[in-house]
Amino acid sequence: MPELRQNPITKQWVIIATERARRPHEFIQKKTDAAPLASYVEKCPFCPGNEHMAPPESFRIGQDGRWQVRVVPNKFAALASDGEVSRTTQGLKRTVSGVGVHEVVVETPDHSLTTALLAEEEVRQILECYKQRYFTLTDDPRVQNVTIFKNHGVSAGTSLEHPHSQIIATPIIPPDVRNRVEEALRFFDDSGECIFCKVLKEELADGVRIVHQTDHFVAFIPFASLTPFSLWIYPRRHMASYGEIQDEEMRDLARMLGTILAKLYHGLANPDFNYVLRTSPSEYRYCRYYHWYMSVIPRLTKTAGFELGSGMYINTTLPEVNAEFLRNVETPVAAAMSASKAESLRG
Ligand SMILES: [Zn+2]
Ligand SMILES: [Zn+2]
Numbered sequence: 001m002p003e004l005r006q007n008p009i010t011k012q013w014v015i016i017a018t019e020r021a022r023r024p025h026e027f028i029q030k031k032t033d034a035a036p037l038a039s040y041v042e043k044c045p046f047c048p049g050n051e052h053m054a055p056p057e058s059f060r061i062g063q064d065g066r067w068q069v070r071v072v073p074n075k076f077a078a079l080a081s082d083g084e085v086s087r088t089t090q091g092l093k094r095t096v097s098g099v100g101v102h103e104v105v106v107e108t109p110d111h112s113l114t115t116a117l118l119a120e121e122e123v124r125q126i127l128e129c130y131k132q133r134y135f136t137l138t139d140d141p142r143v144q145n146v147t148i149f150k151n152h153g154v155s156a157g158t159s160l161e162h163p164h165s166q167i168i169a170t171p172i173i174p175p176d177v178r179n180r181v182e183e184a185l186r187f188f189d190d191s192g193e194c195i196f197c198k199v200l201k202e203e204l205a206d207g208v209r210i211v212h213q214t215d216h217f218v219a220f221i222p223f224a225s226l227t228p229f230s231l232w233i234y235p236r237r238h239m240a241s242y243g244e245i246q247d248e249e250m251r252d253l254a255r256m257l258g259t260i261l262a263k264l265y266h267g268l269a270n271p272d273f274n275y276v277l278r279t280s281p282s283e284y285r286y287c288r289y290y291h292w293y294m295s296v297i298p299r300l301t302k303t304a305g306f307e308l309g310s311g312m313y314i315n316t317t318l319p320e321v322n323a324e325f326l327r328n329v330e331t332p333v334a335a336a337m338s339a340s341k342a343e344s345l346r347g
Contacts, residue, residue: 005224009183009195014226014313021318024325027228027300029269037112037161045075046106046162058103059132061125068122069129070106071167077102078168085142085171099142101169105129111162114152116258116265118163124254126165130277131250133167134243138282143169145177145281148242153272155299165275173281181280181290188289196291200234209323212259216252219260219296221323226313227301229268229322231260233294240290242279257294259331264298267329272299 003016045053048067059071073081079100086097107126108118115123130148137146150165151158158164187195203209203220211231212219219233233256235249245253257275264271279292307313 007222007224007226008187008199009180011183012224012226012311012313014224014315016224016318017314017316018318020316021321022228022316024229024267024317024322027268027271027298027317029271031269039110039112041111041161044111044162046104046160046164047111048109054104059129059136061129067106067109069108069125071103071129071133072106074102074104074166079170096171099171101137101140101143101167103133103167105133105165105167107163107165113163114261114265114270115150115163116261116270118258120251120254120258123258124251127245127250127254127257130165130167131243131245134279137167137169138243140169142171145170145173146279147174148277148279150273150275152274153270153299155272156274177278177281180278181284184289184291185287194238194289194291196234196293197238200236208320211263211323211326212256214252214256214259216249217256219256221319221326223319225315225319225322227297227303227315228317229264229271229298229300229326231296231326233257233260233296235292238288238291240280240287240292241282241285242277242292243282243285260296262331263326263329264296266331267326268298268300273297274299 001018003018004013005016006013040047040049042050044050051057055073055075057070057072060067061069079098079102081099081101083097083099085099088095105126107115108122115126134146134148137143146167146169148165148167184195187193200218203223204218209220209223210218211221216236217233218236219231221230222232233253235245237249239245264273273296275294275296277292277294280287280290284290301316303313
């Protein structure tokens with residue numbers, strides 16, 4: 001019989017098809033005949049040498065006049081960076097002026113790459129860039145929330161090839177973010193515990209949905225995963241805000257994120273995906289009940305009328321089976337690392 005499972009934090013329900021579930025290999029993407037991408041594309045505003053085609057840069061990491069990661073305002077920004085926040089209410093009609101920041105993080109100078117193929121140090125620089133922009137943007141009194149995310153591939157919302165992610169700072173806290181914080185606070189009031197720390201403890205004890213572990217992070221497919229292969233990456237240490245991540249933890253997160261994206265890339269043949277950094281809004285920065293994490297969401301299925309009508313999802317796969325599948329995907333880095341470990345054991 002199918003099973004309804006509930007996300008303990010958002011309270012969202014998902015129907016898991018337990019018996020007629022699709023097998024992981026059914027989700028391996030078909031190879032296309034498209035030619036491999038070039039490292040440099042003349043018309044690409046994010047390739048080195050074409051910097052004049054994008055708005056002036058707001059941040060960069062690099063040396064000797066060359067950049068490795070760079071942040072530029074989005075040319076087609078959803079929000080205006082100048083102006084003051086003003087609110088109006090007329091009857092039930094409430095508006096807030098569209099003031100905020102919409103930036104593009106250009107993740108590498110090489111047009112042909114994807115995050116899964118970057119070196120650990122290159123991923124670390126992207127994560128460092130997120131932290132610096134998070135600090136700068138949350139310092140702006142007009143900003144109430146910063147969303148850091150990546151769209152990879154057409155099904156994930158982008159047709160732009162050059163590896164990039166985005167940051168949007170809004171003048172309001174979205175209800176979705178507020179609800180997560182409030183549910184976590186309610187749980188903390190009832191139990192005296194951080195619900196995220198507790199979820200992590202239970203997942204580690206169950207073990208069956210764990211995909212990968214590092215010194216400071218754990219990646220797992222949630223018990224009530226809404227869509228096939230959706231993953232959470234939790235820091236082991238309790239931290240409400242991504243801004244609290246320390247240097248060593250960031251190196252470790254780079255290793256973790258690189259490994260997870262490589263597992264998807266090699267295991268499912270480069271699926272489209274989104275990832276989102278779910279950090280607390282800045283005023284909850286030191287709170288004991290919220291705990292930041294990353295969601296990685298491969299876009300392998302489409303949502304339709306039932307999801308729109310009910311807010312519920314149907315997942316035609318088993319989180320436990322998918323976790324086992326991803327656990328067993330060897331990534332070149334992991335393979336190279338285990339080979340060198342074997343070598344050192346032999347020596
Ligand atoms: Zn490019
Ligand atoms: Zn916690």
